[in-house]
Amino acid sequence: MDMTEKTTSSRLVYDGRVVHLYVDGVSLPNGVASTREYIRHIGAVCVLAVNDRGEVVLERQYRYPFHKVLIEIPAGKLDTPGEDPREAALRELREETGIVPRKMELLGEYYGSPAILGERIWMFLATGFESGGARHLDEDEMLEVFTMPLDEAARAVLAGEIPDGKTQAAILRGYYRFQQQK
Amino acid sequence: MDMTEKTTSSRLVYDGRVVHLYVDGVSLPNGVASTREYIRHIGAVCVLAVNDRGEVVLERQYRYPFHKVLIEIPAGKLDTPGEDPREAALRELREETGIVPRKMELLGEYYGSPAILGERIWMFLATGFESGGARHLDEDEMLEVFTMPLDEAARAVLAGEIPDGKTQAAILRGYYRFQQQK
Numbered sequence: 001m002d003m004t005e006k007t008t009s010s011r012l013v014y015d016g017r018v019v020h021l022y023v024d025g026v027s028l029p030n031g032v033a034s035t036r037e038y039i040r041h042i043g044a045v046c047v048l049a050v051n052d053r054g055e056v057v058l059e060r061q062y063r064y065p066f067h068k069v070l071i072e073i074p075a076g077k078l079d080t081p082g083e084d085p086r087e088a089a090l091r092e093l094r095e096e097t098g099i100v101p102r103k104m105e106l107l108g109e110y111y112g113s114p115a116i117l118g119e120r121i122w123m124f125l126a127t128g129f130e131s132g133g134a135r136h137l138d139e140d141e142m143l144e145v146f147t148m149p150l151d152e153a154a155r156a157v158l159a160g161e162i163p164d165g166k167t168q169a170a171i172l173r174g175y176y177r178f179q180q181q182k
Numbered sequence: 183m184d185m186t187e188k189t190t191s192s193r194l195v196y197d198g199r200v201v202h203l204y205v206d207g208v209s210l211p212n213g214v215a216s217t218r219e220y221i222r223h224i225g226a227v228c229v230l231a232v233n234d235r236g237e238v239v240l241e242r243q244y245r246y247p248f249h250k251v252l253i254e255i256p257a258g259k260l261d262t263p264g265e266d267p268r269e270a271a272l273r274e275l276r277e278e279t280g281i282v283p284r285k286m287e288l289l290g291e292y293y294g295s296p297a298i299l300g301e302r303i304w305m306f307l308a309t310g311f312e313s314g315g316a317r318h319l320d321e322d323e324m325l326e327v328f329t330m331p332l333d334e335a336a337r338a339v340l341a342g343e344i345p346d347g348k349t350q351a352a353i354l355r356g357y358y359r360f361q362q363q364k
Contacts (some may be wrong), residue, residue, distance in 0.1 A: 003244035003251055003324055014195050014203055019219040019298055021196055021203050026246060034322040037201040038247040039221070039298070062185035064208060065220040065300030066293065069185055108342020110350065111248065112294030113301055116201055116221070118247030121295075121347075140216040142185055157351075158358055160290020165303075165347040168292065169339075172354035176340055 002029050005036070018077070041119035045089040046075035046110065048170040049099055049126040054178070055147035056171060057097055057132075062142065072164045073171070075121070085122035093126055095136045097145050102128025107173055110166050123170055125177070150175055184211050187218070200259070223301035227271040228257035228292065230352040231281055231308040236360070237329040238353060239279055239314075244324065254346045255353070257303070267304035275308055277318045279327050284310025289355055292348050305352055307359070332357055 009025035020040040027033055049057040056073070063070045076092035078085070086104055093099050103126065110121040132145065148156075154175040157168045191207035202222040209215055231239040238255070245252045258274035260267070268286055275281050285308065292303040314327065330338075336357040339350045 001324075001326065003242070003326075005244055005246050014205075014219075016205065016219040017217070019203065019221075021201065023196075023198065024246070028322060029324060032321055035199070036246040037196075037198045039201075040247075041298075060185070062187055063293075063296040064187050064206070064218040065222075065298065066296060066302075070293070070296055072296070106342075109345040110347045111245075111252070111345045112347045113299055113303075114245040114248060114252055114254070114346055116223075116247065116301075117295055117299055119295055119298075120248075139214055140210060142183075142211060144183065144185075154358075158355055160288070163291040163293045164296055165292045165294045165351055169347055169350040169354065172351070172358065173340055176336075176354065 004029060008033070037116060039117045039119065041117065042081055043078045043085075044075060044119060044121045045078070045085050045092055045124060046073050046121055046166045046170060047089050047093045047104075047124045047126050048073050048107070048174045049093055049097065049101065049129070050150055050174060050178070051147065052128070052130050054150050056150045056153045056174070057099065057145060057147055058153070058167075059096065060144040060146070070164050071162055072167045075166065086124070089122065089124040089126070096141075096143065098132035098135050099126065099129050101126035107170065110169060112165055121166060123166065123173075125174055150178060186211060190215070219298060221299045221301065223299065224263055225260045225267075226257060226301060226303045227260070227267050227274055227306060228255050228303055228348045228352060229271050229275045229286075229306045229308050230255050230289070230356045231275055231279065231283065231311070232332055232356060232360070233329065234310070234312050236332050238332045238335045238356070239281065239327060239329055240335070240349075241278065242326040242328070252346050253344055254349045257348065268306070271304065271306040271308070278323075278325065280314035280317050281308070281311050283308035289352065292351060294347055303348060305348065305355075307356055332360060
């Protein structure tokens with residue numbers, strides 16, 4: 001069945017630094033008129049970085065919308081809409097952890113909340129490194145970097161202890177991949 | 183280290199049907215002043231529903247921010263801020279698929295994009311059912327329901343064929359749980 005929603009109007013209601021909020025009028029396939037509120041976003045990357053000892057690199061970061069510190073894998077926005085996601089992944093990993101991996105593989109895309117958030121996140125697996133070096137964080141970026149054995153991280157995800165979605169998906173995807181290689 | 187970001191101002195810039203966009207002024211632990219653009223959301227649930235034949239219940243739904251049809255597990259917003267997530271999960275699963283499971287377990291929380299989206303999604307595992315019944319969709323809701331063996335769904339996630347984040351996380355979490363029970 002054709003599920004296409006046709007745009008009848010589009011209004012930019014807030015054009016922010018990160019968030020660009022639109023309210024579009026749409027015509028549904030059944031003819032019903034409705035509206036869609038959604039965020040346009042430049043796009044982002046996240047990186048499951050697993051070192052030569054089988055440990056995953058994680059970050060503790062304060063997330064204002066939840067007013068608490070969350071555990072997440074390294075991630076960040078593209079610098080420009082056309083930036084190569086692999087370059088962005090290498091940059092963000094280097095800036096946040098100082099790590100320069102020998103291998104950076106695309107695992108696939110991740111859409112965190114596709115009904116309202118048009119943010120496309122490219123998920124990568126970084127391997128072939130021992131430890132990090134110097135970091136270069138943005139002025140409004142404060143984070144603690146630490147490592148955890150990948151199997152322990154997978155247990156934490158399965159126990160419901162890591163609410164960040166991209167971190168749940170990336171850790172389990174990486175864990176399964178390393179299991180297959182054993 | 184204390185990572186708390188103190189609110190110095192808060193402005194509701196758009197108060198929509200689903201999206202409530204705020205721009206807050208914050209004071210970072212290092213004293214730097216910054217702003218946070220974020221969405222407040224009533225909260226939601228998603229359900230990994232696995233029938234007695236080991237098949238997961240999936241939906242094809244048009245997602246306007248990406249202008250394409252995505253494959254996702256059943257999900258929906260809370261009716262009220264105080265609604266019991268389990269009740270919401272049972273309602274959404276019944277409305278979208280007609281399924282009434284004998285068991286509905288909380289797997290944990292899922293935050294799809296915690297830097298900008300304050301949407302808290304409770305993730306459930308529904309088991310103990312054979313097939314669905316009558317559906318009751320919202321007027322602006324059009325979706326196709328289908329089933330797939332859980333191990334095939336896990337392979338599709340690992341192959342990067344399912345971009346929706348909650349669906350990636352839920353399928354792999356369910357897959358590991360059923361593997362452990364074998």
